[in-house]
């Protein structure tokens with residue numbers, strides 16, 4: 001049995017999952033796997049090639065000739081497309097929306113699945129996304145689903161973008177988030193939803209530190225029982 005756990009963190013945009021997953025990974029000395037970056041990398045590639053996100057056959061041909069991989073860098077992973085590190089291009093609102101749209105295509109999910117599973121094969125990972133607990137790591141020892149009220153999630157995204165110097169009207173953020181939520185929850189393949197074993201945390205009104213402590217408490221219980229199993 002492996003010593004280090006797989007911890008999954010799923011939830012909608014603005015639920016705080018990226019921020020807390022990064023902190024959790026650091027506190028546990030685990031690897032942080034940001035699976036949204038993989039979907040964003042595909043969206044970036046499609047956008048750069050001038051391909052429409054609607055043309056499945058063209059996307060299919062494009063991806064067949066593309067190598068997507070993850071490489072360790074510090075506590076996280078960088079995304080490479082045909083040997084080029086594209087990680088720095090992925091955190092825009094346009095790429096986020098496009099990633100949400102193309103992530104509904106079964107072919108794209110099929111291509112990205114083994115890359116994610118390989119990253120978590122040895123355990124010792126905090127894997128963050130939309131289908132970590134339900135599809136990618138259904139045997140993960142600890143599964144979380146973070147949520148927050150829509151108004152708080154919009155506010156958080158607004159603050160995050162402002163802190164990066166990105167000025168986007170509040171109304172546009174609300175509209176884009178609504179569209180992304182709808183696409184991610186309603187798609188047929190791997191829709192956003194909590195695994196039945198997931199611990200659901202409503203982070204509305206909670207500080208980041210409070211969320212992290214609540215999660216660590218649950219992880220520590222699992223770590224203790226996992227090390228008993230190893231004896």
Ligand code: DC
Pocket residue numbers: 013035036037039040096099100103104128129130131132180184
């Ligand atoms: O977490 P994020 O904002 O970087 O993700 C961008 C989009 O990628 C998200 O709206 C839906 C898709 N995604 C997915 O379908 N499955 C994942 N495991 C992660 C992201």
